[in-house]
Amino acid sequence: AQRVTQPEKLLSVFKGAPVELKCNYSYSGSPELFWYVQYSRQRLQLLLRHISRESIKGFTADLNKGETSFHLKKPFAQEEDSAMYYCALIKSYQLIWGAGTKLIIKP
Amino acid sequence: ETGVTQSPTHLIKTRGQQVTLRCSSQSGHNTVSWYQQALGQGPQFIFQYYREEENGRGNFPPRFSGLQFPNYSSELNVNALELDDSALYLCASSLSGGSSYNEQFFGPGTRLTVL
Numbered sequence: 343a344q345r346v347t348q349p350e351k352l353l354s355v356f357k358g359a360p361v362e363l364k365c366n367y368s369y370s371g372s373p374e375l376f377w378y379v380q381y382s383r384q385r386l387q388l389l390l391r392h393i394s395r396e397s398i399k400g401f402t403a404d405l406n407k408g409e410t411s412f413h414l415k416k417p418f419a420q421e422e423d424s425a426m427y428y429c430a431l432i433k434s435y436q437l438i439w440g441a442g443t444k445l446i447i448k449p
Numbered sequence: 450e451t452g453v454t455q456s457p458t459h460l461i462k463t464r465g466q467q468v469t470l471r472c473s474s475q476s477g478h479n480t481v482s483w484y485q486q487a488l489g490q491g492p493q494f495i496f497q498y499y500r501e502e503e504n505g506r507g508n509f510p511p512r513f514s515g516l517q518f519p520n521y522s523s524e525l526n527v528n529a530l531e532l533d534d535s536a537l538y539l540c541a542s543s544l545s546g547g548s549s550y551n552e553q554f555f556g557p558g559t560r561l562t563v564l
Contacts, residue, residue, distance in 0.1 A: 435505040439491030
């Protein structure tokens with residue numbers, strides 16, 4: 343069965359420190375993966391998708407098919423990065439979501 | 450350009466009742482997806498509507514039903530409410546449907562509490 347796992351419910355790091363939000367998936371076939379973000383009092387929004395291979399707000403994510411992972415990374419955390427982050431994969435028309443990781447950036 | 454809107458913001462119902470949630474899609478979008486998000490969980494796909502037809506459905510019972518109107522707005526109806534239906538219901542709109550993925554734009558959600 344297709345599944346997305348985010349092992350950390352909460353991640354707290356200091357401003358300026360590197361950040362890595364973990365995401366593992368199970369999927370038979372070639373997955374298409376996404377990271378969504380929800381800032382406080384805002385709605386869910388797309389942060390990045392693996393096929394575009396972009397860096398958004400300093401975040402990058404590389405699809406590792408061998409480890410079935412799609413970890414989100416940023417070399418230097420900023421306070422405005424504090425938010426809820428969700429990893430998701432697409433199966434046909436539907437998104438399958440992880441449970442999310444709350445990222446707190448300490449000043 | 451208007452974003453996705455949902456109504457009502459909050460709703461309290463009792464077990465066994467029926468509820469209708471509404472979603473107005475973003476201008477120019479023809480596809481609406483509905484999700485249920487329980488506390489502390491990620492969203493779970495309920496179903497998707499594309500050009501007024503159900504385009505796919507997640508693992509939800511038939512008492513969850515929907516509609517899409519000619520203006521692409523949508524309703525989610527839940528009959529015979531159960532306590533476990535308490536959740537945040539999210540609507541997302543996008544352009545086009547089918548198996549290809551186009552970015553979904555989310556509404557603020559409707560918080561449903563079933564007592």
